[in-house]
Amino acid sequence: MKLSPLLLAAAAALTVQSCKMKSTESAVGGDAAARTYVAPGKYDELYNFVSGGFSGQVAVYGLPSGRLLKVLPVFSVNPENGYGYSEETKPMLNTSHGFVPWDDQHHLALSQTNGEHDGRWLFANANNSPRVARIDLKAFKTMEIIELPNSGGNHSSPFLTENTEYVIAGTRFSVPVGNAESPLDNASYKKNFKSTASFIGIDKNSGHMNVAFQIILPGMDLDLSRAGKGPSHGWFFFSTYNTEQASTLLEVNASQKDKDFIVAVNWKKAEEYVKAGKAKKMATEYYHNTFNEENHTATSEIIKEVLTLDPEELKDLVYLIPCPKSPHGCDVDPSGEYIVGSGKLAALIPVFAFQKFVKAIEDKAFEGEYNGIPVIKYEAALHGEVQKPGLGPLHTEFDGKGNAYTSFFVSSEIVKWSIKDLKVLDRVPTYYSIGHLMVPGGDTKKPYGKYVVAYNKITKDRYLPTGPELAQSAQLYSIEGDKMQLLLDFPTIGEPHYAQAIPAEKIKDQSVKFFDIAKNKHPYVAAGEKATKVERKGNQVHVYMTAIRSHLTPDNIEGVQVGDEVYFHITNLEQDWDIPHGFAIKHAATAELLVMPGETSTLKFIPTQPGVYPFYCTDFCSALHQEMQGYMRVSPKGSNVPLKWHTGGTDSTAAVAAK
Ligand SMILES: [Cu+2]
Numbered sequence: 287m288k289l290s291p292l293l294l295a296a297a298a299a300l301t302v303q304s305c306k307m308k309s310t311e312s313a314v315g316g317d318a319a320a321r322t323y324v325a326p327g328k329y330d331e332l333y334n335f336v337s338g339g340f341s342g343q344v345a346v347y348g349l350p351s352g353r354l355l356k357v358l359p360v361f362s363v364n365p366e367n368g369y370g371y372s373e374e375t376k377p378m379l380n381t382s383h384g385f386v387p388w389d390d391q392h393h394l395a396l397s398q399t400n401g402e403h404d405g406r407w408l409f410a411n412a413n414n415s416p417r418v419a420r421i422d423l424k425a426f427k428t429m430e431i432i433e434l435p436n437s438g439g440n441h442s443s444p445f446l447t448e449n450t451e452y453v454i455a456g457t458r459f460s461v462p463v464g465n466a467e468s469p470l471d472n473a474s475y476k477k478n479f480k481s482t483a484s485f486i487g488i489d490k491n492s493g494h495m496n497v498a499f500q501i502i503l504p505g506m507d508l509d510l511s512r513a514g515k516g517p518s519h520g521w522f523f524f525s526t527y528n529t530e531q532a533s534t535l536l537e538v539n540a541s542q543k544d545k546d547f548i549v550a551v552n553w554k555k556a557e558e559y560v561k562a563g564k565a566k567k568m569a570t571e572y573y574h575n576t577f578n579e580e581n582h583t584a585t586s587e588i589i590k591e592v593l594t595l596d597p598e599e600l601k602d603l604v605y606l607i608p609c610p611k612s613p614h615g616c617d618v619d620p621s622g623e624y625i626v627g628s629g630k631l632a633a634l635i636p637v638f639a640f641q642k643f644v645k646a647i648e649d650k651a652f653e654g655e656y657n658g659i660p661v662i663k664y665e666a667a668l669h670g671e672v673q674k675p676g677l678g679p680l681h682t683e684f685d686g687k688g689n690a691y692t693s694f695f696v697s698s699e700i701v702k703w704s705i706k707d708l709k710v711l712d713r714v715p716t717y718y719s720i721g722h723l724m725v726p727g728g729d730t731k732k733p734y735g736k737y738v739v740a741y742n743k744i745t746k747d748r749y750l751p752t753g754p755e756l757a758q759s760a761q762l763y764s765i766e767g768d769k770m771q772l773l774l775d776f777p778t779i780g781e782p783h784y785a786q787a788i789p790a791e792k793i794k795d796q797s798v799k800f801f802d803i804a805k806n807k808h809p810y811v812a813a814g815e816k817a818t819k820v821e822r823k824g825n826q827v828h829v830y831m832t833a834i835r836s837h838l839t840p841d842n843i844e845g846v847q848v849g850d851e852v853y854f855h856i857t858n859l860e861q862d863w864d865i866p867h868g869f870a871i872k873h874a875a876t877a878e879l880l881v882m883p884g885e886t887s888t889l890k891f892i893p894t895q896p897g898v899y900p901f902y903c904t905d906f907c908s909a910l911h912q913e914m915q916g917y918m919r920v921s922p923k924g925s926n927v928p929l930k931w932h933t934g935g936t937d938s939t940a941a942v943a944a945k
Pocket residue numbers: 833835836866867868903904905906907908911914
């Protein structure tokens with residue numbers, strides 16, 4: 287009898303969970319509290335950037351405390367600070383299919399120099415509407431989002447080369463290139479559907495992204511990936527599943543073959559081919575959205591062309607390494623010599639040796655071709671297999687001391703093993719159903735080590751119940767001794783997938799405290815209260831407003847009419863750390879603004895009824911914050927109430943409406 291792999295997995299997971307619950311307390315070491323306690327007023331040792339999953343955002347925690355420090359808005363609108371609601375940030379979420387206010391954020395990559403985290407930028411993927419974001423780690427702000435053409439399900443993304451030459455993004459869902467329509471059946475899939483590996487070039491100084499080239503691969507699902515480093519620098523490795531090329535019921539149809547592949551791409555070779563003019567220009571359309579630090583405003587650029595490389599023609603560009611049973615994780619050890627594949631349905635972990643892989647190519651040790659791409663013999667590239675490690679291996683991270691840590695979804699555990707002799711050294715349960723795991727710096731040449739964090743899918747019975755929907759969780763384990771030791775649980779926002787962590791020293795001293803008002807080049811800035819005004823341009827009313835403790839200028843506005851487009855351009859005049867001001871007006875169908883010191887931000891409001899509309903500062907800023915309020919009078923359309931504004935006794939300015 288053939289059982290669905292999913293059913294098997296579910297059955298195993300249930301068994302494991304129910305028998306683990308009793309042993310939870312004994313799993314926590316006696317000194318765990320002391321090792322995770324960060325006293326009030328003290329700083330954490332590490333920043334932990336955790337994917338926000340279906341929240342679309344990125345969360346920042348401190349380690350070892352697990353304290354939530356910030357939610358960074360990236361791919362979803364964020365009413366808490368107006369991201370995606372303010373006129374300045376709306377363009378960040380523009381795509382070739384319009385304004386997209388949500389995404390599913392899975393993986394994160396800290397920028398690297400010489401294979402080590404350098405603390406400059408954090409890259410994040412959007413899985414659903416394929417995009418990659420760059421977050422600046424001085425201001426903790428999303429600075430850039432680039433859309434990916436010819437992609438469907440940007441899952442194998444973003445993964446970095448060791449000097450941040452490229453951010454690489456592979457498609458999980460193959461789609462017909464050029465967004466062409468196609469019948470949905472297996473024959474059409476084989477013929478029309480392609481997976482693509484996008485190489486996004488990163489400017490060394492500015493971090494600016496551009497899609498340098500795409501490699502068009504056969505229809506299959508690129509799942510996860512890692513760059514080579516050290517000896518394997520210049521190569522990039524993707525795991526795949528669905529090399530069966532099924533378009534329906536993948537649960538069964540994509541689990542037919544004993545082995546899928548690790549796709550090895552020689553990106554140095556790809557660069558040579560691009561230089562030699564071997565890339566083909568393909569017409570397409572994708573958005574590139576950039577936030578400008580000088581005028582605090584994002585703009586969208588539409589790009590209409592992409593360079594593509596075809597590995598069927600360019601023979602030494604791509605090779606395939608067979609890898610057992612629907613591999614998920616594809617991880618490269620700190621030395622750059624070993625590549626670990628994790629077959630979701632495999633009962634072993636294959637470890638490939640880069641040297642043997644290179645020799646296999648030289649020796650032409652191929653077992654055949656797959657869609658015109660050479661397939662290397664499994665044994666020819668194999669370093670060895672970790673036998674009986676656990677059930678459902680997903681991801682592997684490294685401690686830089688020769689040990690690997692693999693997460694097992696089905697058996698709900700982390701297993702420590704030795705890269706050299708492939709022996710299992712230790713295992714600890716996770717509560718429950720771990721997906722990704724992360725050792726700080728565990729994907730670099732020099733892991734920081736010390737901890738491994740499990741990011742779990744299921745938390746039933748771990749926290750106070752909150753109805754049908756429960757928090758996801760992270761669990762912190764010490765890896766300092768021979769045995770892993772559970773130290774702490776903490777809930778996370780969204781569903782955590784991958785995460786990155788970096789010593790606080792690499793980031794904290796560069797943190798921006800406020801923006802220099804003298805350098806604010808926003809077209810609607812009011813750099814002081816004297817510069818405040820209200821202007822009418824047809825049916826647009828522009829309010830140049832300032833905020834400083836504890837008043838808004840102007841705080842009385844008259845002469846606005848029903849149907850006017852009112853733009854409140856709020857400049858926060860404060861030049862001090864941690865003094866944002868907020869802005870909201872009654873009945874505006876949008877979120878508040880949260881304006882940082884020295885910044886200008888714009889709320890658009892179209893009143894639909896006459897009346898008096900109070901507005902106020904939404905961020906508790908001073909003892910008289912509650913007094914930081916004002917009124918806008920809205921008159922019927924065509925009314926002859928003149929446009930005027932003031933704050934306190936100094937009547938404006940009694941201004942004339944410029945019509
Ligand atoms: Cu305020």
